[in-house]
Amino acid sequence: MRKTILTGDRPTGPLHLGHYVGSLQQRVTLQRAHATYVLIADLQALTDHADVPDRVREHVVGVALDYLSVGLDPDAATVVVQSQVPELAELTVYFLNLVTVARLQRNPTVKDEMGQKGFAADVPAGFFVYPVSQAADIAAFKAHLVPVGDDQLPMIEMAAEIVRRFNRTYPGAGGPVLVEPEALLGRVSRLPGTDGGPKMSKSLGNVINLSDDADTVARKVRGMFTDPQHLRAQDPGRVEGNPVFAYLDAFDPDAAGVAELKARYRAGGLGDTVVKARLLEVLEAFLGPIRRRRAEWARELPAVHRVLREGTARGRAVAAATLSEVREAMRLYGQGEAATGTRE
Numbered sequence: 071m072r073k074t075i076l077t078g079d080r081p082t083g084p085l086h087l088g089h090y091v092g093s094l095q096q097r098v099t100l101q102r103a104h105a106t107y108v109l110i111a112d113l114q115a116l117t118d119h120a121d122v123p124d125r126v127r128e129h130v131v132g133v134a135l136d137y138l139s140v141g142l143d144p145d146a147a148t149v150v151v152q153s154q155v156p157e158l159a160e161l162t163v164y165f166l167n168l169v170t171v172a173r174l175q176r177n178p179t180v181k182d183e184m185g186q187k188g189f190a191a192d193v194p195a196g197f198f199v200y201p202v203s204q205a206a207d208i209a210a211f212k213a214h215l216v217p218v219g220d221d222q223l224p225m226i227e228m229a230a231e232i233v234r235r236f237n238r239t240y241p242g243a244g245g246p247v248l249v250e251p252e253a254l255l256g257r258v259s260r261l262p263g264t265d266g267g268p269k270m271s272k273s274l275g276n277v278i279n280l281s282d283d284a285d286t287v288a289r290k291v292r293g294m295f296t297d298p299q300h301l302r303a304q305d306p307g308r309v310e311g312n313p314v315f316a317y318l319d320a321f322d323p324d325a326a327g328v329a330e331l332k333a334r335y336r337a338g339g340l341g342d343t344v345v346k347a348r349l350l351e352v353l354e355a356f357l358g359p360i361r362r363r364r365a366e367w368a369r370e371l372p373a374v375h376r377v378l379r380e381g382t383a384r385g386r387a388v389a390a391a392t393l394s395e396v397r398e399a400m401r402l403y404g405q406g407e408a409a410t411g412t413r414e
């Protein structure tokens with residue numbers, strides 16, 4: 071069955087390899103089989119970047135270039151700029167009544183992010199409720215599937231809860247109005263940082279960007295964390311927790327070759343520089359075509375803006391249709407039967 075897919079990214083910086091394995095790869099694979107919407111979540115970006123609007127605006131185009139460079143096809147997938155669809159903000163306001171502050175406080179991803187950003191009592195209210203706005207993004211498009219990395223699972227769970235609550239509270243005349251979404255995890259749902267930390271994250275400075283040039287990638291790979299006990303090539307090394315091998319698992323098409331490298335590394339006799347050289351070769355083979363496509367689109371910026379304009383218009387029509395049904399189910403004044411005067 072053809073389903074609807076929606077996912078999104080905050081335009082606060084360049085997208086990196088973690089975004090690719092967590093979600094971008096799935097979108098590219100599925101974009102022709104399903105109705106695919108990709109949201110550049112600039113309103114969500116403002117929830118913790120309210121004071122740098124120019125940066126957010128600039129990265130709207132940067133993220134669009136990242137999408138196009140990894141092979142998102144604007145004829146198959148619809149790229150939508152969140153702030154240009156006011157229906158999403160409207161649905162967020164309705165949804166805020168269907169979730170409690172206590173429930174929001176339990177969201178582990180928001181908790182982690184608040185800690186990471188050093189927010190305590192001074193967390194912006196908009197940031198605290200961004201999972202609700204994300205639920206509205208998903209519900210407005212009636213998405214069944216949301217391709218995300220595993221850090222986003224609590225968000226999708228909350229979106230499903232809010233949708234269930236909405237459908238129970240406001241049963242539509244013709245059956246439930248909104249669709250309960252499900253997360254779709256990638257083959258690799260999380261990529262460690264170059265520092266060996268659990269997650270690649272721009273704010274931690276441990277990322278390899280899809281737009282990094284060859285010298286930058288080489289420098290980052292050379293500086294990668296490995297096994298701190300593996301001091302000499304002849305010593306046995308640890309593969310677990312070693313991000314060089316995690317990246318090989320994610321990007322090296324030669325799985326048998328990776329298995330052999332792991333065996334040799336564990337046994338001792340294989341130096342970090344050799345494994346890193348293989349990783350660099352694999353990453354360059356992956357990033358080369360991405361860089362070339364990016365350069366082509368970057369020469370045609372008016373075409374990129376056209377992709378955004380046309381995608382946003384198509385996306386807005388979908389969200390607007392959902393919002394008419396939502397208002398009617400909610401019995402808002404001026405909607406549906408009441409508007410025609412047949413009931414009141």
Ligand code: TRP
Nearest residue numbers: 076077078079080111114204207
């Ligand atoms: N929160 C997501 C992120 O951090 C971005 C996002 C915004 C999103 N709206 C969405 C993801 C809707 C999935 C569905 O990258």
